[in-house]
Every structure is written in C-alpha cells, then in structure tokens.
Amino acid sequence: MTKIGDDQIQLASGENLPYDTLVYAVGSGASNENRGYRVVSEPEAERLRAALAEAPDAPVTIVGAGLTGVELAGALREAGRAVKLVSTAPNRRAIRAHLRFLAKQGVEIELGRRVDPAELDGLVVDTTGFTVPGLAADSGLPVDEFGRLLVDERLTVSGHPNILGAGDAVHLESPSYLRAACATALPMGAHAADVITARRQGKPGEAFGMGYVxxxxxxxxxxxxxxxxxxxxxxxxxxxxxxxxxxxxxxxxxxxxxxxxxxxxxxxxxxxxxxx
Ligand SMILES: Cc1cc2nc3c(=O)[nH]c(=O)nc-3n(C[C@H](O)[C@H](O)[C@H](O)COP(=O)(O)OP(=O)(O)OC[C@H]3O[C@@H](n4cnc5c(N)ncnc54)[C@H](O)[C@@H]3O)c2cc1C
Known part of the structure; x- marks a missing residue:
C-alpha cells in the first residue's frame, strides 16, 4: 500500500483497491538512516545473522539498553559472543535488574552515554528504537510528531469515520500510558474489529481501554x-x-x-x- 484515499488505497503496483472500512495497522520498523545492524524486521535480523557468521570471533557492540538491546545481548552472550552494551541510563527498575544479570553473564555494560551507532567501529547493532512508516502523513491523514496516525477513543480518525487504526503506528490520547508493544497491538486490533462490528449493528462502538499485567x-x-x-x-x-x-x-x-x-x-x- 503506498497511499490512502477516502475510499480507496493505492498499491505499490499502481492498482487502486476500493474499501468500505480501512484499518491502518502498518506497525513500526527502522528508519532509513544507515546506523549499523538492526533486528527490527526479519530481513534486518537475517542481515545481522550473516554478518555474525562471517565474523564468528568478532565482538559485538549493542547501542541501546531497551528490551530489544537487553534480549539481544542475552542471546549473543549465550552463543558465546563477546558483547558490549552502551546506552543512556535506563529508567525502569526491570531494565536495571536485566543489566545486573547480563553483567554477571560477562556482558560489558557502559551506561550514561548517548552515542551515534554510525560512529562506532566493528560489528554494531542499533537497538535505540523504532520509527513508523510515513504512509499516514504522506496520505494527508492527521499524525503526531512521530508520524503516528491520530485516532480517537473509538480508534477512528477524526474526519475520516471509515478509517480506524491499531498498533505501533497509531497514537491515541487516552489511555495516555500506552506503549508500542505486542501487548498493546493485540487488544487494539481486536477493539478496532469490535467497533466495526458494532457499527454494522447501528451502534457507535465503545471507547478503547486496556491495562498492562x-x-x-x-x-x-x-x-x-x-x-x-x-x-x-x-x-x-x-x-x-x-x-x-x-x-x-x-x-x-x-x-x-x-x-x-x-x-x-x-x-x-x-x-x-x-x-x-
Ligand atoms: C525483535 C523484537 C522483539 C519484540 N518483542 C516483543 C515482546 O516480547 N513483547 C511485546 O509486547 N512486543 C514485542 N515487540 C514489539 C511487537 O512486535 C510490536 O509492538 C507489534 O508487532 C506491533 O504490532 P502491529 O500490528 O502494530 O505491527 P506489526 O506487527 O509490525 O505489523 C505491521 C505489518 O504491516 C506491514 N506493512 C507496513 N507497511 C505497509 C504498507 N505500506 N503496506 C502494506 N503492509 C505494510 C508490515 O510489513 C507488517 O507485516 C518486539 C519487536 C521486535 C522487533
């Protein structure tokens, strides 16, 4: 899909596909900047796998101690790799506990430093975060500062009642604590389906709500x-x-x-x- 219109989408082939209701759920991925290896998609992870296979003894530097960086450091260490994790200081207690565990496993950890992965030498993996596709913005739909499609409490785009959104590529004001995660995207997707079903029955659908466990x-x-x-x-x-x-x-x-x-x-x- 390359562009969203009011009642049709344009496909990469140039063909137009009409729709009654559209759910925008394009997720998140890497930006186009060249900042080392990443694991944000299967092809990116395969690229890293090939680089690791080519240099079996090379140490790996991971930039970013979010959950992706932490899990990758654990997996590479388990595989016997020398790993260094560089990051700004984490603000969640769980991450600090993960880092203590990884340090005991022999991962070298350097915190309190913001680095540009492109400026580091060797095998560098960038796990500093995700960006969302520009499709909503390019289609003239309302987006926030990160390019996420803005939806209301019924996951519907203001002024476009036949466009709903769910998942990482979407932002709604309330609940304000939502974060990009499978744990968020699953309920949002299910709720978008519920809203569509309710409308078919002549009802407005309920406001979206979810809590983490x-x-x-x-x-x-x-x-x-x-x-x-x-x-x-x-x-x-x-x-x-x-x-x-x-x-x-x-x-x-x-x-x-x-x-x-x-x-x-x-x-x-x-x-x-x-x-x-
Ligand atoms: C390595 C890794 C580990 C993770 N681990 C966890 C975890 O443990 N727990 C957790 O809660 N979350 C985890 N996540 C995050 C989780 O995967 C995402 O938050 C979740 O997949 C978002 O769901 P989504 O439906 O919004 O998007 P996605 O699952 O990314 O799906 C979007 C789909 O849309 C397609 N698409 C994009 N643009 C277009 C277009 N223009 N036209 C057509 N199709 C398009 C994409 O190819 C993709 O198939 C992890 C993510 C990564 C990368």
Missing part, C-alpha cells in the same frame, strides 16, 4: 524476568526471575500466536485486561 524479558541461557505491572504500565514490586521467568516468557510468546489462531476459530474469544 506483565512485561516479560528473555535474558538468554533459559533465563528471563517477568515484571508484574500496574494497569497503567508502572512497575509493581513483584517479579519472577531466573529459569521460572524464562519459562513464563516462552509460554507467553507461544500464547500470543495461539490467541490469534483461537480468535480465528471462534470470533470474540480473545479478551484483555481492563484499563487503569
């Missing part, structure tokens, strides 16, 4: 951490660490695929926790 991280070597959350995404005092944490993380990864297939088998089966 867990944030799970894979730290490599079969270990992980499950951080319990308040619905507004702030951290609770409880977490499950070690092998039990790794097992829960693995189970949740499998469940997220199962939720999709179960919903296909019986519509309306998928549900999610209420908002804060």
């Amino acid at each position: 867990l944030q799970c991280t894979d730290l490599g070597s079969g270990r992980g951490r499950v951080q319990f959350l308040h619905p507004d995404d702030t951290e609770r005092a409880i977490a499950i660490d070690g092998r039990a944490g790794g097992l829960v993380k693995e189970t949740i990864c499998r469940m997220s695929v199962r939720w999709l297939t179960q919903e296909r088998e019986r519509a309306g089966r998928y549900s999610w926790p209420a908002g804060a």
